[in-house]
Amino acid sequence: MKRSRSLVLGMVTAVAATVGAAWVALPAYAAGPTATFVKASDWGGGWEGRYTITNGGSTAISSWTLAFDLPAGTTVGSYWDALLTSSGQRFTFTNRSWNGSLAPGASATFGFLATGTGSPTNCRVNDAPCGGAVPTTPPATTSAPPVTSAPPTTPPPTTSAPPTTSPPPSSDLPKRLLTGYWHNFDNPAVELRLRDVPAEYDVVAVSFAEATSTPGAVTFAVDPGLSASLGGYTDADFSADVRTLRARGKKVILSVGGETGRVAVNSASSATAFADSAYALIQRYGFDGVDIDLENGLNPTYMAQALRSLRAKVGPSLIIAMAPQTIDMQNPASSYFKLALDIKDILTVVNTQFYNSGAMLGCDQNAAYGQGTVNFIVALACIQLENGLRPDQVGLGLPAGPGAAGGGIVSPSVVNAALDCLAKGTNCGSFRPPRTYPGIRGAMTWSINWDVSNGNNFARTVKPHLATLP
Known part of the structure; x- marks a missing residue:
């Protein structure tokens, strides 16, 4: 501005539950950070995704990196609260300067908009599976729990455009x-x-x-x-x-x-x-x-x-x-x-x-x-x-x-x-x-x-x- 006449802006926990003849009782384990994923919204030709990284270990971590694959035809557009690099269909997000340090039990979330209908696969956080370390001893199995209701046959409603974020609740400013x-x-x-x-x-x-x-x-x-x-x-x-x-x-x-x-x-x-x-x-x-x-x-x-x-x-x-x-x-x-x-x-x-x-x-x-x-x-x-x-x-x-x-x-x-x-x-x-x-x-x-x-x-x-x- 001038003062004169001239003036010089994962693991996907939309969980893919499968009901089989045996139900696996997974042991509790989380030696380090884990990550969960949700599709916060889906409008057909695209969707909003959010990952939450949680430090499940007993010591603090100073940074995190999360990577996943998307199928051909699906790609990432806008993103927030992380930095992005990509190679082909592999997308890698790293923390910002202010949300990398996580105390035990603490978490950080980042989000992005994607075009296409695919979902993330092969998720890794800090070079380990997003769901946590694979246990060394195969878990025991038990009989399947009862199924109380059939899964819904009608998909949830979708919106016609990417969701917009409301102005931060920290002030009483108008929307525009x-x-x-x-x-x-x-x-x-x-x-x-x-x-x-x-x-x-x-x-x-x-x-x-x-x-x-x-x-x-x-x-x-x-x-x-x-x-x-x-x-x-x-x-x-x-x-x-x-x-x-x-x-x-x-x-x-x-x-x-x-x-x-x-x-x-x-x-x-x-x-x-x-x-x-x-x-x-x-x-x-x-x-x-x-x-x-x-x-x-x-x-x-x-x-x-x-x-x-x-x-x-x-x-x-x-x-x-x-x-x-x-x-x-x-x-x-x-x-x-x-x-x-x-x-x-x-x-x-x-x-x-x-x-x-x-x-x-x-x-x-x-x-x-x-x-x-x-x-x-x-x-x-x-x-x-x-x-x-x-x-x-x-x-x-x-x-x-x-x-x-x-x-x-x-x-x-x-x-x-x-x-x-x-x-x-x-x-x-x-x-x-x-x-x-x-x-x-x-x-x-x-x-x-x-x-x-x-x-x-x-x-x-x-x-x-x-x-x-x-």
């Missing part, structure tokens, strides 16, 4: 979000007191927190130039306005970074400084969370540490948003994308800036799509949606009209068309995503001030359209 940035600086856009933000915005990101001389630490105060332009606007006025917006049911978060921001969290000590200083600002001004908008480099390891520490201080109500540039969300291994995936369990939303980007490859990797089009927005949002982020964690960031960006400015109707394409499969351009994502979270704009300068066209067009999405 319109986010806008509020300028704490003076530029050619209209200057606004915070309380004068139009009612359409659900989340207001205050831009920006500033770096201090302490690495990682951030500070905030009302900009003197803005105060002068508004005829006097103090920190006390701003704090009162935060309370006013919150009383209206809005959320106010503090954005860190921007085009000229120099906040750097590159060590354990700077991560602590970030968390401590951000928490102090939340307490002082009443912010509901933070937005990470670092355009000059980001260390995912230490920023993840900082954000987890901050959430431990604030609690589950903390909003954590991100506003990466388009290039930052092209590859799950890149720093911004890795951060988003590493904190997925506490992340609220990623509002990628789909502008000032030029042409870029989409999730099909077949063509470069030009910015400022439905194809560009959908094909690039698809990268995030197909590589680990839940739909409710993905928002579309676009400029609010003339003056707001150097490129990629679109009519708000184009934003609505992109939302329709992603959520419903309608109003698409020539590119169509591999599936629909009914849980897509919403849209973001840079900025509220530029939107007001352009007649509130973005908010008044996009906000009511969000209510039409499934």
Whole structure:
């Protein structure tokens, strides 16, 4: 974001029970981790699978790896809470940085979406059978238990589309979000007191927190130039306005970074400084969370540490948003994308800036799509949606009209068309995503001030359209 005129996201325990002449009484054994699998949902041409790894041993484990085969014609698409590699039809998942350590009796779950009708086979966890070690002594057999009822002849109902995950229960945010940035600086856009933000915005990101001389630490105060332009606007006025917006049911978060921001969290000590200083600002001004908008480099390891520490201080109500540039969300291994995936369990939303980007490859990797089009927005949002982020964690960031960006400015109707394409499969351009994502979270704009300068066209067009999405 710029502060000037131009602005720079097994063992299958759907258990295959067979009733034979003899029933095997299996002994209790679990020398290490085991894994169970369920199909959480099935819509005919695909399904959602979930594995739960449980440490059945007497000592803690520090990591886990689970692998299974899928038959030809069935493959994995989106996945979450694990990392994925594949070779042919063998799919291998490993833990994320935050869910690898399991104490005795503890468990971790990851999930994925698959296309095709097959199910996992040959499951192994930490190179042992997912059901546990094979016993060395054949178990005794007993007569078969009585069968009390016949298995159902009618399969359970299926859904027509992959399930969407509801927004995390850690906050009272609405299902759909319109986010806008509020300028704490003076530029050619209209200057606004915070309380004068139009009612359409659900989340207001205050831009920006500033770096201090302490690495990682951030500070905030009302900009003197803005105060002068508004005829006097103090920190006390701003704090009162935060309370006013919150009383209206809005959320106010503090954005860190921007085009000229120099906040750097590159060590354990700077991560602590970030968390401590951000928490102090939340307490002082009443912010509901933070937005990470670092355009000059980001260390995912230490920023993840900082954000987890901050959430431990604030609690589950903390909003954590991100506003990466388009290039930052092209590859799950890149720093911004890795951060988003590493904190997925506490992340609220990623509002990628789909502008000032030029042409870029989409999730099909077949063509470069030009910015400022439905194809560009959908094909690039698809990268995030197909590589680990839940739909409710993905928002579309676009400029609010003339003056707001150097490129990629679109009519708000184009934003609505992109939302329709992603959520419903309608109003698409020539590119169509591999599936629909009914849980897509919403849209973001840079900025509220530029939107007001352009007649509130973005908010008044996009906000009511969000209510039409499934």
